[in-house]
Amino acid sequence: MDRYRAILETKEEIKCYWTKNDGVQMASLRVSLLCPITLKRIKRAVKGQACRHLQCFDLQSFLKINDKRPSLKCPICARDVPVKEVVFDRFFAQILSSTKSLNVRDVEIAEDGSYRHVEEERNANKMNEVMERMNASDSDDDVIVID
Numbered sequence: 001m002d003r004y005r006a007i008l009e010t011k012e013e014i015k016c017y018w019t020k021n022d023g024v025q026m027a028s029l030r031v032s033l034l035c036p037i038t039l040k041r042i043k044r045a046v047k048g049q050a051c052r053h054l055q056c057f058d059l060q061s062f063l064k065i066n067d068k069r070p071s072l073k074c075p076i077c078a079r080d081v082p083v084k085e086v087v088f089d090r091f092f093a094q095i096l097s098s099t100k101s102l103n104v105r106d107v108e109i110a111e112d113g114s115y116r117h118v119e120e121e122r123n124a125n126k127m128n129e130v131m132e133r134m135n136a137s138d139s140d141d142d143v144i145v146i147d
């Protein structure tokens with residue numbers, strides 16, 4: 001696997017997302033730094049070459065869950081993703097490497113491809129609930145889905 005999605009290419013996609021949404025003011029374009037498969041932080045951000053979403057998933061988790069299946073499927077859009085069509089997303093990798101804080105789970109992406117971290121405080125009430133549940137279970141490795 002030596003395919004990469006260039007940063008500029010992803011930025012073009014982002015522009016399309018914003019302009020496609022004509023008429024309706026799009027409030028934000030948000031991606032999660034957590035892998036949708038494991039809900040842990042993505043280490044190597046990949047997606048299918050034909051995927052039309054910005055969200056990436058973790059390479060290792062992807063190969064692992066698909067291990068016993070006859071064909072590889074994208075966990076986000078469910079399209080078939082043959083191993084040779086897995087691409088590393090450099091834009092996403094850049095976000096990950098610039099985001100050291102584990103408290104940041106989401107980033108909002110602006111039309112020009114700039115992004116900002118979404119701090120957990122915005123979900124303060126939900127987070128309190130989560131913290132209570134996390135305290136109840138003593139492993140801090142547990143991941144709780146907030147919807």
Ligand SMILES: [Zn+2]
Pocket residue numbers: 047048051052053074075076077078079
């Ligand atoms: Zn996909």
